[in-house]
Amino acid sequence: MKKKSILLVLVLALAGLQCYAQTGSTEIKEDFIPSTLNQPGKEYPMVNSQGYARFKIDAPQAQNIEVSLGLGGAKGGTPLSKVEDGSWMGTTAGPLDEGFHYYHLTIDGGVFNDPGALNYYGSTRWESGIEIPAHDQDFYALKNVSHGNVQQILFPSESTNTSRRAFVYTPPGYGKDSSKRYPVLYLQHGWGEDETAWSNQGRANLIMDNLIAEGKIEPFIIVMTYGMTNEIKFGSGFRNFDIKHFQTVLVDELIPYVDANFATLADQSNRAMAGLSMGGMETKMITLNKPDVFSHYALLSGGTYAPEEIKDKSKVKLIFLSCGSKERPDGIKSSVEALKNAGFNAVSHVSEGTAHEFLTWRRAFYELAPLLFK
């Protein structure tokens, strides 16, 4: 609890927000507004300025409804209660962390989504999403700046015998000057997510647009594809994970397609790979296996590199390791220290007050982007 308190103070100092408690004993401010991730015209779910979430579900004959999100019961959910108009309502027992959260409803023993919220692919299903406004949300806001595009491509994959989908972020002005070519970041989602995650939950395109508008980075292309080409069981399955399938799709099929169809700088020094969580595990395996393909490596809440794992130091231009302060920041920091001592250009980033969730990765991406392709 002491660690949590220190972090809380840090967050509040950064945010300049009024202090709030972590338990339900504090008074809940009645300044709830619809979550920014609601379906058009939907009032619920709502969030307040303290980070509480409030849910309202219309199902008058239901026996029991619980929201998977919250700080309530043993499972950490929020039970809803029947209210006067026949609907079910409930408020989280405490404030949630800032940023994006997946959740679902359990209605009479079955798992369903909240009809008020937009859906996001996570946990191998489309889940409901809610957004607790973060004190630093400006960096991923939709602003009146020039916007890049997010293109859905369908690329041929012989190894999996189908056309596979990827999304390609091209920066503002891409294609206007036919002689201009761009470096490329291959950016992977986590376990149970898919190629939609980094744009939808991660807002990587808006973060790029804003960084470019502020002149903080040189524009680059981002490519996002599905990383679970072979089945991976969460947890213990990782140990037996065979990277060969996805590595073939990424290195032998997707990269040649992107280099043939987009204005890329198609060499190792202009190619980066990054991934969050399981995508970090994949990034580590593939970058170590293919030192001639990528020069910049980033693991976002996705592990560390030991200096002795990297055969040829001269081929690595950047190693970026990050996580949330509620994960294991010490491991990230000590790994970066060891890498620095061994002569690598290594950088760590810790997202204050966040756990293994998307605000951690939005922030990490915001820190990583300006370091790439220098």
Place this chain on the structure above:
Amino acid sequence: MKKKSILLVLVLALAGLQCYAQTGSTEIKEDFIPSTLNQPGKEYPMVNSQGYARFKIDAPQAQNIEVSLGLGGAKGGTPLSKVEDGSWMGTTAGPLDEGFHYYHLTIDGGVFNDPGALNYYGSTRWESGIEIPAHDQDFYALKNVSHGNVQQILFPSESTNTSRRAFVYTPPGYGKDSSKRYPVLYLQHGWGEDETAWSNQGRANLIMDNLIAEGKIEPFIIVMTYGMTNEIKFGSGFRNFDIKHFQTVLVDELIPYVDANFATLADQSNRAMAGLSMGGMETKMITLNKPDVFSHYALLSGGTYAPEEIKDKSKVKLIFLSCGSKERPDGIKSSVEALKNAGFNAVSHVSEGTAHEFLTWRRAFYELAPLLFK
């Protein structure tokens, strides 16, 4: 019923399928397979070769579950019953029309989506989707051909004071020859849908890819944006609909942005507008208001033109009117006759065996595309 029977015979003749009945008295073939629109790894909902759909929902303590789709009760739904393993199951009382259908569940009085199915935006909410394999599904199948991209763009809109989203289909090879420029079709969704509909439900990108691969059309660009910029109540609200808001976004904001950022042929003769249902109503209003902007007009289950409504015949290169055979094909056909008699290049298309649903519009689009920009 006689009309239905004739159509049924027609469909079966076209399909070369074995005959099946329209009522529940026929034996249901136990060859159910998962719908192609299920979430990854989900077995239910299922469809069989006759067009029946079967649902299975896990919610052991529920009191009542009904699927909005089917030929069952007064409301046309399919009630589910509790089965041995505690889940709820049910099969439609008869075969459904071929193609795509929206649906949802009513669980204990509340509206939710089927956790087994992917979601599609319709009726101003994300609904569950199911696909009854059509005899002619080949034309919109994902094939091993060169694929165009679907790009999400965010364009500045002064009139609505925000960055608005559109999707732009660019054909295979777009951008490779910097001197090549393309005509543009502006393609609108129906009431309660949004700019995702024509790619997700309509598969317009795959229909284009296939037509281009077969050499049946000259490639063009398609632009799809949100058409409900001002609130429209379904039904009677259409009568008081003011097209000004959307027309401003489309003509004064989106078209200049597309012409500035894509390799377009930016003149009237190379610009078409088409829309389905409410999008047809918008297409009619805007093409009549702006004869110098568009030269090709298409209303898909979205009304008709009378010759006297068009001031300058010389500016109109094509009028395409279509609907499903279960809508009002006579109105479409007589309108096209009148237009032809008045000297217009007018074409009608009737989708056999379908109603006001997306297979009707996939087929219409497949017929329309080769007629554009000749």
